[in-house]
Amino acid sequence: MGATVALPFLDAHIRASGASARQARPPIRLICIEQVHGAAGSSIYGAQQNLWAPAMTGRDFDLSPTSLKPLEAWREHVTIISNCDVPSADPTEAREIGGDHFRSSATYLTQAYPKRTEGADIECGTSMDQLHAQRFGQDTPIPSMQLCIENVDQSGGCGYGYSCAYTDTISWASPTRPLPMIRDPRVVFDQMFGVLGNGSAAERRERRQQDLSILDWVRESSKRLERRLGAADRVRLGDYLDNVREIERRLQAVERRNDSGEPRELPMAPRGVPDSFADHVKLMFDLQMLAFRSDITRVFSFKLGRDGSNRVYKESGSTGAFHIVSHHAENPERVRELAKINEYHVSMLPYLLKQLKETADGDGTMLDNSVVIYGSPMGNPNQHNHKRVPFLVAGHAGGAITGGVHLKAKNGTPLANVMLSLLHALGHDTLQGFGDSEGTFSWK
C-alpha cells in the first residue's frame, strides 16, 4: 500500500528551484472565519459601552471594555474595522422579512444577495476565499478547504423559503455552487494527506483501529530524505513530522473517547468531533497550520457556528443558549451576557495567531504572509439586523496591511468595500468590484 505525506517548506526546496530565499516570495495564505449571531457591541447599548469596537480609532485603542480583549497581546497584528454594514443580507421584499438567519451566512464572504428559493435554482455570489483559491490556490494539491464546527449538512428548505445551502456554507465556488464544509477533523486529516486515495476502506479502518500512524507508511522514505538534508532542514522536518503525529494522536484519542460508550455532549456528531468547542476549534486550527506548513492548501474558510444554534459555551461564563442569549431584548445585563460569549469565541484566535507567528516563512513569519479574517454578517442579533457588523483582520498580507489600528468606517459603508480592498491586498490588483461594493476601503 503506497502513501504520501506532504513536506514542510525547506531550504532544499529553494536550492532545488534555483531561487534565493529573498526571491522566493512566500504566497499569501487566507483563513476566513465566520461566527454567527453578530455581536453584543452592535446593539445601541453595546456600542455605547464599546463591547465590540473600541472607543478610540487609530493606534491608541483600548481593548479592555471590548470582546476583543483576548487579542491585547496581538494588537500590533490586528486591524479592527468597525461600523460596516452587510446590506446584501437585508430583506428586499415582504416574504424575506424575518428570514435573516436563513440567508446571513451566504452573504458573509460573497457580500451578494441570496435568491430566496428552496429549489435547485439557488444563487448568491462567488465568495472571496474562492476568488483567492481560484487565482492563487492552483499550485497546491488542494486549492481550498472548507471547515466547520457545527452540523451543517441539512437539506431542502431551512426556513422562510430559503434552501439550507444558504445556511450550511460560507464558501461559494460560483454564484450557483455552494461548497460543502467538513466538520470531522479526521476527514480533514485524511483529505489533506491523501489517505482517502490510499488503500481500501477496510485497510484504513484497520489502521485506525490499531492506532497506527500515516507516518508508519512513509517511515523508510522519510529516513532516506533526512540523510540528504542539511541540519536546519532536518530539524524542520523532524518538528513537522512530530506535529503530524501529535495531531494524529489527538484525533485517535477523540475517537477512542467517542467510541467508549461514555455519554457524549454531542451524541449526533461524528466520532472524530471532540465534544469541547475549544478542543474542536484548536484541532481544526492545528490542521490548518499543518496544511500551510506543507503547502497542501493556502486557503481555508472556517464556520464556527450555525445560525439559530443553541449551543451553550459554559467556559464563557454564560450558561445561556447562544441563540436565546443573542435575543437580549436590549436589556443591558443580557447584552453583557452575549458579550461574554463573543469574547470567548474571540479567545480562540490567539492559538492560531501564535502558531502563525512562530512559523518561519521566507524572510519573516507566516503571520506576516497571511490574512485571517474574523467576523459575522449579522450586527445586532436581537433585531436580526446587519448594521455595525463585527469584523477584524489579523496578519499582514505580505506587508500590505500594517495592523495595530482601529479603523471606523463612515456610516452606511458596505463591508464589501473592505473585502474588495482585502482582495487587492491579497494580490487581486485588477478587481474592480466585489459583491455590492461601492468603492474601496483605506487601510489608513
Place this chain on the structure above:
Amino acid sequence: MIKELALAAALLAFAASASAQDTKVTTADFAGTWNIEVMSHQIALVIEPAEGNKVTATMMMMGRDTLLKGELTDRTLTLTGIKTETNGAPEPQHAAHEPPSNAKPIVVTLQEDGTIAGEMMTTAGPMQWTGEKLRAKKKG
C-alpha cells in the same frame, strides 16, 4: 424684551405644532411593505390603500399570512383580521383559519419620522412594536 422673546418662541412652537397636526395623513402614507419588530421578531406588514379611508393589509410571519382590513382615523390605522393562510407552512396544532372572536385589533400610528408604531396582542400579552418601511434596493 424678554417677554417679547418668550411670546415669539411660544408662537413659533404653536405654529410648528399646528403645522404637524394639520398635515393630512392619508392611507397612501401607510402604503407599502413595513418591517415590524416585535419581541425580537420581524414581521412583514404589507398595506394597500382601498376606497376612501379604508385599507387592506397582509401580515406575514414564518410562512403564515394573515389578511387584514382597516380604517384610518387621524394618524392611526386600526386593523382587524379577516383570515389566516398557511402558504405551505406547518399547520399549528390549534390553527384556526378564522381569527378568534376575541382577537384585538392592531393599532398602527404613523410617526413624524416616517416610521410606524403600535400595539398588538401576542401570546405574552399586548406588546408595543415599531416598523420601518422596506427600502427598495437592487438585488445581486
